[in-house]
Amino acid sequence: MEDFLYLVPIALILGLIGLGAFMWTLRSGQYDDLDGAAERVLFDGDDRPIRDEAPPRQAPDQADPPKP
DSSP: HHHHHHHHHHHHHHHHHHHHHHHHHHHTTTTOOOOHHHHHHHHHHOOOOOOOOOOOOOOGSSSSSOOO
């Protein structure tokens, strides 16, 4: 029973610290643009398109004649 005299105030203090941290994130704008942040994670600015592995083009004089 004496343990509750220590555990209850510790739990209340930790709860107030967590609530304070949550309120601080609300005021600092952490949750303003959730969709934009989710999309920015997926796309990197350095991304380049993947090159197609298509066969090289033939020169016009070697191309197949057009089909009628």
